[in-house]
Amino acid sequence: MEAFQPAFKLADLPTGAMRAVTLGGREVVVCHTREGVFALDNICTHAEARLCEGRLRATRLVCPLHGASFDVRDGRVLGPPATVSQPTHPVRIVDGTVEVALRR
Numbered sequence: 001m002e003a004f005q006p007a008f009k010l011a012d013l014p015t016g017a018m019r020a021v022t023l024g025g026r027e028v029v030v031c032h033t034r035e036g037v038f039a040l041d042n043i044c045t046h047a048e049a050r051l052c053e054g055r056l057r058a059t060r061l062v063c064p065l066h067g068a069s070f071d072v073r074d075g076r077v078l079g080p081p082a083t084v085s086q087p088t089h090p091v092r093i094v095d096g097t098v099e100v101a102l103r104r
């Protein structure tokens with residue numbers, strides 16, 4: 001795992017919203033839920049869609065292209081057609097800044 005990298009201020013991302021960032025050349029989507037802040041790879045494991053363009057409902061993230069859904073807390077598939085979990089990355093909040101540590 002790589003070191004934590006600053007992404008943006010948590011105050012800029014309301015609860016229920018998500019935002020894409022590129023860290024170390026990798027696209028990540030950061031989701032602010034009532035249960036916390038979670039980061040996943042932004043490109044869907046099913047095809048080439050960007051999850052940040054989908055919908056976030058509580059902790060369920062729905063892909064905009066074919067409608068697969070993932071649990072943002074651990075990346076597991078909640079609904080088809082995806083069959084492969086979405087990779088997740090550890091998140092921490094330091095002095096109000098969201099930091100993400102990319103998994104390899």
Ligand code: FES
Nearest residue numbers: 044046063066068
């Ligand atoms: S690209 Fe995400 S469900 Fe097909």
